[in-house]
Amino acid sequence: MPPARSGLGLLLLGALLTLVLYLLLPAAQHRQRSAGARPEEGKQGRWVANATVRRGMAWGEPPVFYREVSAGPRAGDAASPRRPDVLFLHGQAFTSKTWEAVGTLALLAGEGYRAVAIDLPGYGDSPPAEMVATVQGRVAFLDRVFQELGMRKPVLVSPSMSGRFALPFLLARGDQLAGIVPVAPVGTKDYAAEQYQQVQTPTLILYGDRDTSLGPQALQSLRHLPRHRVAVVPDAGHACYLDNPEDFHRALLGFLRQLK
Numbered sequence: 037m038p039p040a041r042s043g044l045g046l047l048l049l050g051a052l053l054t055l056v057l058y059l060l061l062p063a064a065q066h067r068q069r070s071a072g073a074r075p076e077e078g079k080q081g082r083w084v085a086n087a088t089v090r091r092g093m094a095w096g097e098p099p100v101f102y103r104e105v106s107a108g109p110r111a112g113d114a115a116s117p118r119r120p121d122v123l124f125l126h127g128q129a130f131t132s133k134t135w136e137a138v139g140t141l142a143l144l145a146g147e148g149y150r151a152v153a154i155d156l157p158g159y160g161d162s163p164p165a166e167m168v169a170t171v172q173g174r175v176a177f178l179d180r181v182f183q184e185l186g187m188r189k190p191v192l193v194s195p196s197m198s199g200r201f202a203l204p205f206l207l208a209r210g211d212q213l214a215g216i217v218p219v220a221p222v223g224t225k226d227y228a229a230e231q232y233q234q235v236q237t238p239t240l241i242l243y244g245d246r247d248t249s250l251g252p253q254a255l256q257s258l259r260h261l262p263r264h265r266v267a268v269v270p271d272a273g274h275a276c277y278l279d280n281p282e283d284f285h286r287a288l289l290g291f292l293r294q295l296k
Contacts, residue, residue, distance in 0.1 A: 099162065099163070100154055100155065100156075100157065100162050100181060100184075101132070101154070101155045101160060101161035101162050102132055102152055102153060102154040102155065102185075103132045103133070103135070103136050103141060103152070103153045103154075104141075104150070104151070104152045104153075105136075105141035105142055105144070105145040105151050119147075119148050119149045119150075119292070120149070120189060120190055120191050120214040120215070120292070120295060121149070121150045121151075121152065121185075121187045121188075121190040121191070122144055122149050122150070122151045122152070122190060122191045122192075122193060122292070123152050123153075123154065123181070123182070123185070123187060123190050123191070123192050123193065124140065124141075124151065124152065124153035124154070124193045125153075125154065125156060125192070125193065125194045125195065125198030125201060125202060126153070126155070126156065126159065126160075126195065126197075126198060127195045127196030127197050127198065127275065128159075128196060128197035129275075130195075130275070131155050131159055131160030131161075132153035132154055132155045132160055133160065134153075134277075134278070135151075135153040135277075136153065138277055138278060138281045139281065139285075140153075140277065140281070140285065140288075141153060143285055143289075144289075144292075147289060147292075149292065152185060152187075154181060156168075156198060156201065157177070165177070168201070171204045174200060174201045174204060174205070175204050175205050175208050175209065177201065178192075178201055178202075178205045179205070179209065179212075182212070189212065189213065189214040190213065190214060191213065191214050191215040191216065191217065191292060191295070192205070192206075192213055192215075192216045192217070193216075193217040193219065193288070194216065194217065194218050194219065194221050195218075195219035195220065195221065195275070195277070196219065196220060196221060196222060196250065196274065196275075197221075197222055198221065199218060199221025199222045199223045199224065199254075200222060200223050202216065202218065202221060203218070203221060203223050203224065203226070203227065206235060206237060207227060207231055207232075207234075207235060210235045210236065210237040211236070211237070213237050214238070214295055215237060215238040215239065215240070215291065215292070215295050216237055216238075216239050216240075217239070217240045217242055217288060217291065218239065218240075218241060218242070218254060218258060219242045219243065219276065219277065220242070220243040220244070220247055220250040220251040220254050220274055220276075221250075221254055222250065222254075224253065224254045224256075224257035224258055225253070225257060227257065229257075229260040232257065232258065232260035232261050233260050233261075233262060235261055235262070235263075236262060236263060237261075237263065238263045238264075238291075238295060239258065239261045239263060239264040239265070240264070240265055240266075240267060240287065240288070240291040241254070241255055241258050241259070241261075241264055241265070241266045241267070242266075242267050242268075242269065242276065242284070242287060242288075243255065243268060243269070243274075243276060244268070244269045244271075244272030244273045244274060244275075244276030244279060244280070245268050245269065245270050245271070245272060246271070246272060246273040246279075247272070247273050247274045247276065249274070250274060251268075251274070265291070267287035267290075267291075269283045269284050269287065270283060272284070
């Protein structure tokens with residue numbers, strides 16, 4: 037073949053390959069962004085492993101931001117029943133980043149749980165919301181969060197200040213929870229023993245052994261919950277998950293594993 041024709045053929049072939057790549061690249065980028073945007077169930081019903089996201093959810097109120105880590109069943113667990121989702125609230129001095137920093141979200145993901153931590157309104161990346169100024173508004177807020185995240189019968193982990201959200205939800209709609217883990221929450225004295233006795237939600241009461249204020253105080257009220265167990269985290273203060281994350285995680289996982 038003459039050199040001129042050979043060169044022209046190679047030039048045309050190169051132009052064709054460039055066009056094909058140009059057309060295919062946007063589709064590939066779109067698939068990559070979709071896969072990393074949020075954990076979704078794949079063809080086998082498994083959650084994408086170790087995917088962390090932050091998103092806003094708006095329904096006429098300011099958006100709520102959250103961090104999520106999910107993972108599918110480990111090898112040999114395909115036939116196991118689906119583990120409950122776990123939603124983490126936070127204390128007044130903390131945000132959703134706390135649960136990411138101490139490794140709680142990643143740990144639960146590795147055990148096959150969908151773990152989500154949110155910034156409550158007015159904290160972290162979530163702007164204030166008028167609806168949470170009342171008890172009824174805080175119950176409605178959590179109910180909407182569960183709906184927006186697609187959580188059915190989740191486990192709610194509620195430390196300290198977030199008790200203002202979790203406790204009224206527990207007493208009003210405890211049947212919508214697979215379990216609750218109050219970690220030295222505030223607001224326990226706002227309810228009578230008779231109110232707690234009506235709740236049938238499995239409960240793990242957690243606090244640090246050096247928390248001599250809110251921990252024991254909360255226990256005095258929460259012990260009236262019929263289906264409760266207590267775990268005291270050694271060598272830990274009020275934020276026991278920070279002081280001793282290993283024992284905190286051990287107690288939390290032990291509770292989650294015995295839920296049906």
